[in-house]
Amino acid sequence: MNTSRLPDRDALLAQLEGVIDPRSGKGLVSAGLVQGLSVRAGRAGFMMEVAPGLLELYEPLRAQAEAVLRQTPGVEQAQVVLTNAEGHGAPPPQPAQRTAKAALDPLAEPPLAPGVTRVRRGARLAADPQATPSPPPDALRPAHVRRVIAVASGKGGVGKSTVSVSLAAAFAGLGLRVGLLDADVYGPSAPRMLGVDGDPEYHPEKKLIPLEAWGIKVMSIGFMVDEGAPMIWRGPMASSAVRQMMHEVAWGFEEEPLDVLIVDMPPGTGDIQLTLIQKMKLDGVVIVTTPQEIALIDARRAASMFQKTATPILGLIENMAYFADPATGTPIPIFGQGGGAIEAERLGVPMLGQIPIDVALRQACDDGRPLGATAPDSGPARAFRQAAEMLRTRLGLARG
Structure with a gap:
């Protein structure tokens, strides 16, 4: 790779404007088809999002755009990712009107202003297709993947990505073929934590080939954008990118299937989480929390989301469980004590592990050298x- 010259962004946009959108007759930039343009030393790429059913029409345009990028001075590698847009759904239902009987009831609450509705704690605000505890009918495992485990939390900052990367490294240490899908499109961290960077290439079957590090196949939106660049995407576009990383990546092959795919979920219970649950068949989920009650509250929300889709909760990992005094080794429960164990008991799931606040673990993540591979006895x-062994047994995964 040429690391001495950075392609000129304005020149790239000018070249792409010369590629004409067949539907609007405008250049790609004017038509809004250049999304998330990433410019690095020697390479450039972007995402092209089109309406459902138009992938075949726009595939030649994708190839043409890549060729144009490669012809621009300073670009040695180019990649254009073609994705489907997702619909925004139907508008929310209008608030129900008070009945005449309620209006005449002297004990009834006073009427509200026009257009205002009263929301009560615990009320279901709208019809929820995920309310029935049953697996989504359209959910599928990626081709040639034996098991899929999601790692989730209700909030950010509890170390979910650290757990995802560390579990993947532990599974690889057990001899399993492992993949890691970094689905946190707004804060991708797998490239840094695994010390891997590059441009995913296309397999002859038109699937992206994941990068590899420490015996782990990795796919992340972080490979397609500059580190630190904000992902200013609305929910449908982010969900579309996640769908592509789920099912348009060559995770495994018939002769060499992937034993387990770890999905590092974004925090919360929003669009991307629902897309993952609805489109990817999960064999189970690992909930990550800290002992602090404020983290446990959000962990319960995440657990409830998976329970409503009949996704098995495989266990709970309590991260930042304590800090060991450097002088005496005495555990200091900075974020409280026992919260994770109590929550695991309430959910009826095993406590898979209590991970201390550890300087070496933090440094390993920053350096892209997971402890499971570089310091397995730490x-x-x-x-x-130990957590990986418990999960392997529960999911029936044999040692490689």
Whole structure:
């Protein structure tokens, strides 16, 4: 790769404007088809989002755009990712009107202003297709993947990505073929934590080939955008990118299937989480929390989301469980004590591990050198290995 010259962004946009959208007759930039243009030393790429059913029509345009990028000075590698847009759905229902009987009831609450409705705690605000505890009918595992495990939390900052990467490294240490899907499109961290960077290439079957590091196949939106660049995407576009990384990536092959795919979920219970649950068949989920009650509240929300889709909760990992005093080794429960164990008991699931606040673990993530691969006998690595062994047994995964 040429690291001495950065392609000129304005020149790239000018070249792409010369590629004409067959439907609008405008250049790609004017037509709004250049999304998330990433410019790095020697390479450039962007995402092209089109309406459902138009992928075949726009495939030649994708190839033409890539060729144009490659012809621009300073670009040695180019990639244009073609995705489907997702509909915004139907408008929310209008508030129900008070009945005449209620209006005449002297004990009834006073009427509200026009257009205002009263929301009560616990009320269901709208019809929820996920309310029935049953697996989504359209959910599928990616081709040639034996098991899929989601790693989730109700809030950010609890170390979910650290757990995802560390579990993947632990599974690889057990001899399993492992993949990691970094589905946190707004804050992708797998490239940094695994010390891998590059441009995914296309397989002859028109599937993206994941990058590999430490025995783990990795796919992340972080490979397609500059580190630190904001992902200013609305929900449908982010969900579309996640769908592509789920089912348009060559995770495994018939002769060499992937044993387990770890999905690093974004925090919360929004669009991307629903897309993952509805489109990817999950064999189970690992909930990550800290002992702090404020984190446990959000962990319960995440658990409830999976329970409503009949997704098995495989267990709970309590991260930042304590800090060991450097002088005496005495555990200091900075974020409280026992919250994770109580929550695991309430959910009726095993406590897979309690991970301490550890300087070596933090440094390993920053350096892209997971402890499970570089220091397998360290305390955190042993804890993650134990969790991986418990999950392997529960999911019936044999040692490679």
